[in-house]
Amino acid sequence: MRHLIRAEWTKVRTVPGWTIAVLLSVLATIGLGVLTAAGNHSSCGGASTVCPPPPLGPDGTAVDDHFFFVHRALAGDGSITVRLSSMTGQRRLPDATPGVRRVASGLVPWAKAGIMVKDGTRPGASYAALMATGTHGVRLQYDFSHDVPGSASRVGAGTPCWLRLVRTGRHLTGYESADGHRWTRVGTASLPGLPTRVQIGLFAASPGALRVARADLGGSVETISFSSTTARFDHVGLDGTATGGWHRTDVGATVDPDGSVHHPGSARWSAGRYTVTGVGDIAPRVDGMTVEKTLSGLLVGLLIVIVVAAGFVAAEYRTGLVRTTLTTDPRRGRVLGAKAVVLAGTAFVAGLAATAATLPIGTHVLRANRNTVLPVDTLSVLRIVVGTGLLVALIAVLVLALATLLRRASAAIAAGVALVLVPRILATTSVLPDSAAQWVLRLTPAAGFAIQQSIPTYRQVTAHLVPQAGYYPLPPWAGLAVTAGYAAVALLLAVVVLRRRDA
Structure with missing residues (x-):
């Protein structure tokens, strides 16, 4: 297995297009996130007015x-x-x-x-x-x-x-x-x-x-x-x-x-x-700017990762290189597993780096624009950073499996966008009714975006806690588990199909 992983990693780092695309996904997440933060200004009054900070409870919560x-x-x-x-x-x-x-x-x-x-x-x-x-x-x-x-x-x-x-x-x-x-x-x-x-x-x-x-x-x-x-x-x-x-x-x-x-x-x-x-x-307090507002560029970064993940397999089918790969090691499940490990690791590092850079920079920009940003404890910040990296990795594996099943990059990209990005956009904008939006974020791979929710869903507050306002129907790790389940099932199906058909 080790030599397969090394071989797949060599393919990633020696193909300039894939390396550049991964870097672009990181830069797009950071750049668009900071740009969005720069466009948010305090609504408390004139340019010199600062929104009064909310009082903090004993644990530092607003x-x-x-x-x-x-x-x-x-x-x-x-x-x-x-x-x-x-x-x-x-x-x-x-x-x-x-x-x-x-x-x-x-x-x-x-x-x-x-x-x-x-x-x-x-x-x-x-x-x-x-x-x-x-x-x-x-x-x-x-x-x-x-x-x-x-x-x-x-x-x-x-x-x-x-x-x-x-x-x-x-x-x-x-x-x-x-x-x-x-x-x-x-x-x-x-x-x-x-x-x-x-x-x-x-x-x-x-x-x-x-x-x-x-x-x-x-x-x-x-x-x-x-x-x-x-x-x-x-x-x-x-x-x-x-x-x-x-x-x-x-x-x-x-x-x-x-x-x-x-x-x-x-x-x-x-x-x-x-x-x-x-x-x-x-x-x-649940009304106010939250740190995850700075991650708006992640959708564009994810789109780039989806394209890379689809091409990681589909390119070998298109060029016929898959036959050489499977001849070198006929254990097809291990070959696909090695591809998944390398792609997941690359996507995780990219998502981790992008989120770790965007959160502090974007939050600083929001505060410089005199916005009040709701405070978040260190463990929640770590969960958002690491969890977003895992979310990007799981989506990459899901699209890799789809590309193996469909054999075409365009079909895999379309399926990945339809399963992940479209539900996320529809559920968090004024498109779907609230109940439909909540079900979408329970039942689709987009459920994993719950890992980014920084303020808990308190039931004892007077607020409309719906996806449009940044509140997900599943707890953070439960939402990520739904995405992981989709990735695991898709990868298992891809292994079964790959074993039964000709390369």
């Missing part, structure tokens, strides 16, 4: 952290118990008449109200919150990216919900009850960096009202409008060493140029009853 908080200081262990007697909401509707505001009653699905322990009131600070939501029941959420479901109970007229949050060291345990006597544990959050002194209290938040409409060509168009949540609490009980009185803080509120708070929340209390109105969200 987050939304805007809610109204009624709180007291708690030193050490303790607990808070409340009855959430009602939740109501309002949401802005599109103006039927310009300038005439329309408002409808009702909660948005991820409207939130409940109790919280937080490391101060700084946006992005560590927290744990036990809450009722608009349509997702009771949840224990903590440090933005963690979400533990409780019961499916909804708070409404005649159906209050009791909530209890207990702090023991760095552990916070949430309980819920329908009557305040029989309690059910929802879950426990562990917050390693939680200090001894924290803020504990009541909160309300309301993400924007999301509306999704069909686009003219397929796909979808989303709009988000203002919404608010008003929660009414009573039977508030606080155990532990609490100091000071109750404070009211509009955490993360936007301050207008005139000094006023944009869409402020509020709180009032009377005779032991607390009414808290809040806007905003407490969740990972």
